[in-house]
Structure formats: structure tokens, C-alpha cells
Amino acid sequence: MHFKREFDFVKLSKSAFIFSIVLTIAGIIALAAFGLNYGVDFQAGSNVDVKLSKNVTKEEIQPLLNEIGIGKDASITPGDKRVNIRFTKVLEGDQDEKLKAAIQQLDKSASFEINTVDPEMAKELGRNAIYAVLISCIGIIIYVSIRFEWRFAVSAIVALLHDAFMVVAIFSIFRLEVSLTFIVAVLTIIGYSINDTIVIFDRIRENLRFGKQKTREDLAKLLNHSVNQMLMRSLYTAFTVFIAAFFLFLFGGESIKMFSLAMVIGLIFGAYSSIFIASPLWLLFKYKQKPNRKAVKPSKA
Template structure:
């Protein structure tokens, strides 16, 4: 499928800018007001994963948990022959044994896996997650700067930050739970997005070699042409990965639900950021170079 030359991707990017800016502002407001809904992975507490030999109802599990006498109200998630009970407090040995005893009354073949995160460990996990994202972004800047030029690198990193923050904003606005798999999803989205962006940038660089761009309109036409030439490849790739992530969300287990959801959201934003965010930003930076080169001649 070929797109007409007159299809102006640069002009269409203005509408995507407006949408992204509006969502960014909303995300910043929610983050400042409510923060993120961290799971037990990032805050002190205990996570009890229970494997069962039969399915239990939510009422049965709630009743068993209430009989333990633990003051903290847990978050309970039911699965097929599995129950996950999460407390915001760290359970001591006596509380662990009380919970096990009540569940064993319902299923004497139940097995337990209890993970505890203390305050210092949760803070360290949060710091390391931020460092992982920042270091990956820094590595991408260096790579793109060496392979292309700093304008491509700056445009690429803005696009990556956009994709990552859009996922964070959605999770903050809808109070979705953020766990360790969420960080993995964000890093995966960054890797996917830079791959798609590099494909378009490579085509822009190639077209620059075979044409003489003297004005902004020439550069704009070149960007539109480059995007059109790589668009179907980008859409096919995005759609293929999206389908895989979508079925992971629908059919996958509870433990990877937030990972799959973050991937689905990130892929949707990543599908348009390379086209409507990264490329137009490079065009703006290149336009300023053209302007700066021409200005001394006027004197």
C-alpha cells in the first residue's frame, strides 16, 4: 500500500502534540496529588501466594482471613486454584502461622509462598527502577548521537520519555497497581520505541543524501516522504507486537497482568510517537539550523 505524497504527517502531528500535552498535564496533576499506586514490591508489606488443590470462593477466603485477627486489611486476588493475599504491613511469624492455619482448614493440601519487603528494601527497589530507566535512556542518547547526530538523539529521547511517561500517567490517573513487572514493561517499551524510531530516522538520513534541501518546506516534504516509506512497516510491527501483548493481558495469569497492560498501553503510544513526535521534533531542530546558517548572509 502506498500513501499519496500530499498526506502531511507533519501537519497531523499538531493534533497528537495537543493530545499528548493534555495527557501529560493530567498525569502530572494526578502524580503530584496522588502519586502512583505502588504494589507491595515497592512498599513495606507481605505478599502471600497460595497454591490450592481446589477453587475457593472470595467469601471463603475473606472469612478465613478475618479469623486470623490481623488488623491490616488485605488485598485478595483469586485465580484458578490460586489465591494471592497482600498486606500493607509486614507479617510476623505468629501472623504467618495464623493465616496458614485458617487456609489449611479450607484446603489441607494448600502450599504457601510468603514474600516480605521491608521499608529500606522498598526504597532501594524504587531507586533502582528509576536508575534503570535513566541509564537506558542515556545509553540510547549516546548510541543515536554516534550513529546519527545530536538532533536525532534529542528527538529520539523526547519520544522515549513521552512513551514511558504516558504509561506512567495512565497508571496514575486510573490508580492501576505498579509492581516490578511494570518497570520491565516500561524498559521493554523504550527498547521497542527506539527501534521503530531508528527505522524512520535511517530513512530520513538516507533521503537527505540524495536530495538538496534548501528550505523548511523541502525538509518537511522529506520527512513526510520518509515516514510514508516506512509507515506500513511500522504499523505491521506495532500490530504484531500489540496482538501478542493483548492476548497476554486477556489469557495470561494474574502475576503478569500489570506487565501486559503496561505493554498494551505503551505500544499504542509508541505506535504514533516515532511518526508524530520524534520526526517532527527533528524537523524543528533542523529548521533552526537552516535559519542559523542563512542569517549571517543577510548581513
């Protein structure tokens, strides 16, 4: 499916740049003010996930925890026939058994899943998560530089960092929990974003080979034509994956809810950045390729 009328994405990109800059500044302020709501994976402590046969409230659970001396370190999040209790300290000795006995006063059929992370492990997981993102970005830069050219590579990296940062910023603003599944989601978003961007870049490069670009207007026309050619393909792909991630968020288990939500947010920004960030950035770099802008030669394949 193709639109009879082609959209002027180069013209729209000016507003998109302003929009992204404003969101980025807001995200930086949010991170500076609130930081991230780290889950037990990145913060020492114990995380207890309880499955119940009925719904219970925080007001019912808190007094029970206070009685056994662990209430002040607990953060209680009730759900649908389940409750999550996060402790800022590691449960020691027989505290976990006392906790189980206390909860079973409310529901004898309650089942428990207790995960514990010590301080050193939490720090190591945090470092490894940062390394994973950095290494993936470096690998993408090398691949795109070899496969295309450095202008494509820089544009693609800016776009995917934009996508990843937007997800992080939204999680910071709304105090959503950041766990290992969140890191997996960010890496998945990076992979999706670069794939969508490469598809558009490949069409731009193909059109460069068979066209003559003498002015900036010629390049802008080529870029608009290339993006319009791939627009429906990008939207269809993004929408298909978005629907899957959205319903996983609605009906999936608690363990994958934050993963699914991060994917939903990242997919929206991924489709947006491929069209409005990466491609116009390439045009900007290409236009500044030489001091003499009267003649713009096509890139080598």
C-alpha cells in the same frame, strides 16, 4: 505495501502535539493526586498469592484474617481460583502459618506463595528502578548522537520519555499495581520505541543525503515522504508485538498480567510517538538550525 496517497504527518503533528500535551498534564495531575499503587516489590510488607481449587470471595476471607489479628492490614483481591492478599506490614512469627491454616478452612488443597520485602529493600529497589531508566536514556542519547546527530537524539529521547510517562500515568489513574515486572515492561517499551524511531530516522537521513532541501517546505516534504515509506513497516511491527502482548494479558498468569498490560499500552504509544512526536520534533530543530532559513543543508551521514 505502500499507500498511493501520502499522508501529511507534519500537518497532523500539530494536533498530535496538543493531544500529547493534554495527556501529559492529565498524567501529572493524576500522579500528584493519586501517586502510584506500589506493589510489595517497592513497598514494605508481605504479598501472599494463593491458588485454590474453587473460587472464593473477599467476604469469605476477611473474617478469617480478622480472627487471627491480621485483617486490618490486608488488601484482598480475588481472582479465578486464586486470591492475592497484600499486607502493609511484614508477616512475623507464626502469622504466615496461621494465615495458611485459616485459608485452608475454605479449601484444604490451597497452595501458597509468600513474598516479603523489608523497608530498606523496598527503598533500594525503588532507587535501582529509577537508575535503570535514567542510565538507559543516557545510553540512548550517546548512541543516537554518535550514530546520527544531537537533533535526532533529543527528538528520540522526548518521544521515548513520552511513551514511558504515558504508561506510568495510566497505571496511576486506574490504580494498577506497579511492581518489578512493570519496570521491566517500561524498559522494554523504551527499547522498542527507540528501535522504531531509529528506523524512521535512518530513512530520513538517507533521503537527506540524496535530496536538496532549500526551504522548510522541502524539509517537510522529505519528512512526510520518509515516514510514509516506513509507515507500513512500523505498523506491521507494532501490530505483531501488540497481538502477542494482548493475548499474554488475556491468558497469561497473574504474575505477568501487569507486564503484558504495560506492554500493550506502551506499544500503542510507541508507534504513535515515532511518527507524530519524534519525527516532527526533528523537523522543528532542523528548521531552527540556522538563523538564515533560506537554505537548509542536509545532515552529514
